[in-house]
Amino acid sequence: MREKIIEIAMANGADIVGFAPADRFDKNDAIFKIMPETKTVIGLAFRVLRGIYRGIEEGSTYYQYTTMAVENMEETIMPMAQLKVAMMLEQEGYIALPQRKHQQIMAEADSTNPEVAYDAVFRNRTAEVQMNFLDAAVKCGLGEKGFYQTLLTDKFGPMVRYCFILTDAKLEASEMVEPHLCDSCGKCAKGCPGNAIAPDGTVDAWQCAVYYNGANGTKNPFMPPEAFAGMDNRLEIIAGEAKVTPQTAKKILDKIYFYPPAQHAYQCSICGRACDMECYVHLEEKGVLTKKFKTPFRKRKPWHFEVEDFKAEE
Numbered sequence: 001m002r003e004k005i006i007e008i009a010m011a012n013g014a015d016i017v018g019f020a021p022a023d024r025f026d027k028n029d030a031i032f033k034i035m036p037e038t039k040t041v042i043g044l045a046f047r048v049l050r051g052i053y054r055g056i057e058e059g060s061t062y063y064q065y066t067t068m069a070v071e072n073m074e075e076t077i078m079p080m081a082q083l084k085v086a087m088m089l090e091q092e093g094y095i096a097l098p099q100r101k102h103q104q105i106m107a108e109a110d111s112t113n114p115e116v117a118y119d120a121v122f123r124n125r126t127a128e129v130q131m132n133f134l135d136a137a138v139k140c141g142l143g144e145k146g147f148y149q150t151l152l153t154d155k156f157g158p159m160v161r162y163c164f165i166l167t168d169a170k171l172e173a174s175e176m177v178e179p180h181l182c183d184s185c186g187k188c189a190k191g192c193p194g195n196a197i198a199p200d201g202t203v204d205a206w207q208c209a210v211y212y213n214g215a216n217g218t219k220n221p222f223m224p225p226e227a228f229a230g231m232d233n234r235l236e237i238i239a240g241e242a243k244v245t246p247q248t249a250k251k252i253l254d255k256i257y258f259y260p261p262a263q264h265a266y267q268c269s270i271c272g273r274a275c276d277m278e279c280y281v282h283l284e285e286k287g288v289l290t291k292k293f294k295t296p297f298r299k300r301k302p303w304h305f306e307v308e309d310f311k312a313e314e
């Protein structure tokens with residue numbers, strides 16, 4: 001049955017499939033609150049097309065990341081693979097419970113998800129029971145935890161999304177990956193256009209939301225020269241140097257409309273997950289990724305505009 005699961009998952013778009021036995025999780029882990037009978041967590045990782053990131057790397061196309069790398073992956077491709085595997089498990093008489101991140105329910109109060117509109121986040125309620133996705137991915141052997149709280153896979157580095165199926169079927173475990181990719185180079189943090197990644201690798205969700213949405217004018221081809229007019233620290237914001245709070249982040253986000261959002265409240269990514277791109281470039285240059293391409297991801301020096309371009313509006 002394990003082989004059949006891998007076959008169905010891969011036929012439906014998954015690139016990496018891993019199995020974590022229940023005993024890899026603490027007995028108080030959320031998975032047992034969600035489904036006490038869980039014997040195995042099945043992890044499915046899906047590549048995000050490298051070509052989509054290339055569009056943002058070159059500054060030529062942005063919407064494809066949002067729609068094809070986030071929206072369609074989360075709302076169509078990943079659920080389809082989960083459903084097909086889950087249906088097969090049910091067919092065999094087992095319980096199968098798909099687990100996909102709810103993009104609009106946060107684990108912590110007053111947090112946000114950069115990928116969706118902040119006012120679409122379900123307010124005043126957190127997900128009381130939500131599995132730890134990154135931890136489960138590591139336990140399923142999908143990859144290792146990178147410095148900025150991201151999953152690094154041998155094949156695609158950080159360019160993946162992932163989801164799970166909890167089942168009461170006992171399936172042979174995958175080996176966990178011995179961490180070997182992340183060398184603490186710090187390029188992910190340096191590459192963030194909004195300094196959202198702290199020295200300890202934690203990501204400030206509101207700082208990330210502001211700059212994911214394109215508040216850094218030096219990396220945003222859609223920003224008009226008069227952006228953030230009337231805001232005292234507009235040049236600081238545009239330079240990626242403003243330190244935001246949830247309150248100031250909302251004020252900045254209310255002034256941002258550089259590109260239409262997608263469906264399901266997904267916001268257009270203007271940073272294009274520069275953290276992922278910088279990490280990917282680093283891992284590719286080191287030659288440690290197993291999925292090889294005919295040409296390198298980065299073909300020229302990254303472009304940027306000058307903060308001075310926005311000064312005339314002061």
Ligand code: SF4
Nearest residue numbers: 146182185186188279
């Ligand atoms: S960019 Fe460097 S520090 Fe950041 S996750 Fe990748 S390898 Fe680790």
Ligand code: SF4
Nearest residue numbers: 192208212271274275
């Ligand atoms: S590069 Fe973008 S996605 Fe990554 S931490 Fe910075 S703002 Fe967030």
